[in-house]
Amino acid sequence: MTSTPKRVPIPKHGVDYRNTIVLAPMVRSGECPSRLLALKYGADLVWGPETIDKALIGTTRHVNPITNTIDFTRLSSNGAKNPALSHDQRESIIYRLHPEKEGKRLIYQIGTSNPETAVQAAKLVAPDVAGIDVNAGCPKPFSTLGGMGAALLKTPEKLCRILKALVEEVGEPHEIGISVKIRILDTPEATKDLVTQLCDTGITGLTVHCRTTPMRPRERAIRDQLRMVADVCREAGVACLMNGDVTSRDEALGLMSEFGADGAMIATAAETNPSVFRPKYEGGEAPWDEVVKEYITTALEVENRFGNAKYLLGQMIPGKLPIYKAMTSAKSYTDIVKTLGHEIELGAMAADVDQRLEIGSFEKPKLTKAERKAATKAAAKQAELSKDTPQLVTAAGIKRKADAAQLDMPPDIAQEQAPASVPERASVLSI
Incomplete structure (x- = not known):
């Protein structure tokens, strides 16, 4: 008689990977539109970008009646320097999600140490x-220098403490799953020992990126340890879940069968064309122009x-086309829809969004250095007259407590470069 495989119970509000x-x-x-588009084309679940714990702490949760999203925001340093902006534009959105379209299928990845x-x-x-998924695989300095990401692979005891705390204090009370994403270590023995420890913390899922910490996306994934990791987890x-050089749903299913993984992540291929989640029998990968229009609309x-x-469009539009170069010069959504020939369908919406975001022709002037100095004085x-408790006064005259002022926009939400300023159309980091 065949025994039933062991399974860690999936919490009431959680999901099985x-x-x-x-x-x-x-x-x-x-970010939100990329996740929504991936779901539209058939992704079963979506992970948000790594968001550092200290970036979220101190934010305010808002329900946005215009976008129907939930926004976690804080005052940004850029907003503090330019009080000419509206209050909304001086607030940085640390995390945005759409509860109706993705909430039940969204995994929040946290950067922490x-x-x-x-x-x-x-x-x-x-x-x-x-x-909630813990990032224990990012090799970039902004993560590892703080003891986060791949640095946690060198401190497995700390990583296990983090996971156990999340399981007991967040997962169980809120009835959601806690998981972790790692990279393989130098030897199968070391990887097996690590995975065994992690699986004993109460997590419901583990993703293994089939590269070591020093490896970069251009280097082929190493799957020699994948079956062993899958067996330990099982x-x-x-x-x-497996991650690394998975380019489509159909390929993912084949790799899962070959190596015994329960599921698979798609990274850079989905960045270029989110329709890679659609199986061939439903049409497979869609043309880039169809995907671009869907992305802009979303x-x-x-x-x-x-x-x-604009950055994402730079990944989706073939770089050799004249329209790509024209897109890199765009200063607003209105410019984008005109460039791509969607002005009739999307022009009015683009103008409304430009106005609310205060970009393009709606951009507000910034204060001069002299004006900022006067505002500071x-x-x-x-502040002296009101005899407030000691606070930090910014150049814009906006007072913030010192501990809050230390935490401006973290690396994962820093201002994006336009495609024209990116030297290569290389994919962004997959955590």
Whole structure:
């Protein structure tokens, strides 16, 4: 008689990673419109970009009645320097999600190096997502220098403490799953030992990126350890996702069967064309111009940051086409829809969004250096008169407590470069 495989129970509001093809967490490419488009083309689940715990702590949760999204915001340093902007534009959106279209299929990936701050941040977003995933694989300095990302692979005890704290203090109370994303280590023995420890923390899922920490996306993924990792996870009842050089749903299904993984992540291929999640029998990969129009429409609907939208278009539009060069000169959504020939269908919406985002012809003038200096003096004088508790006074006369002022926009939400300023059309980092 065949025994039933062991499975860690999936919480009431969580999701099972088994038999899923999902969008990988990617800086820039994992923002709200990219996730919604991936879901539209058939992704089973979507990961948001790594968001550092300290960036989320101290944010304010807003329900946006225009976009129907939930926004976690804080005052940005850019907004502080330019009080000519409206209040909304001086607020930085740290994280935006669409509860109706993605909430039950969205996994929030957290960057952390501390159990306490991880729990504090995760509690803020837990009611709005289907799971919390710890990033233990990002090799970039902005993550590893803070003891986060791939640096956690060198401190497995700390990583296990973080996961256990999240399971006990966030996962169980909110009835969602906690998972982790790692990279393979130098030897199968080291990887097996790490995965065994992680599976004993109460997590429901583990993703293995089939590259070591020093490896970059241009280097081929190494799958020699994948079956072993999948076997260890299966024995513990934890779902195992694979990541690395997966380019389509059909390929993902074949690799899952070959290596015994429960599911697969698609990263850079989905950045270039999100329709890779659609199986061949439903049409497969769509033409780039069809995908671009869908992306622009979705970006307008959720009022995505223009810099981010422009960057993604730079990945989707073939670089040798004349329209690509024209797109790189765009300063607003209105410019984009005109360039791509969608002015009739999307022109009015683009103008409305430009006005609310205060870009293009609606951009507000910035204060001169002299005006900022005068504003600083006026604010300092006002603070002295009101005898407030010690606070930091910015150049714009906006007062913030020192601990809040230390935390401006983190690397994962820093202002995006336009495609024209990117030396290569190389994919962004897949965490």
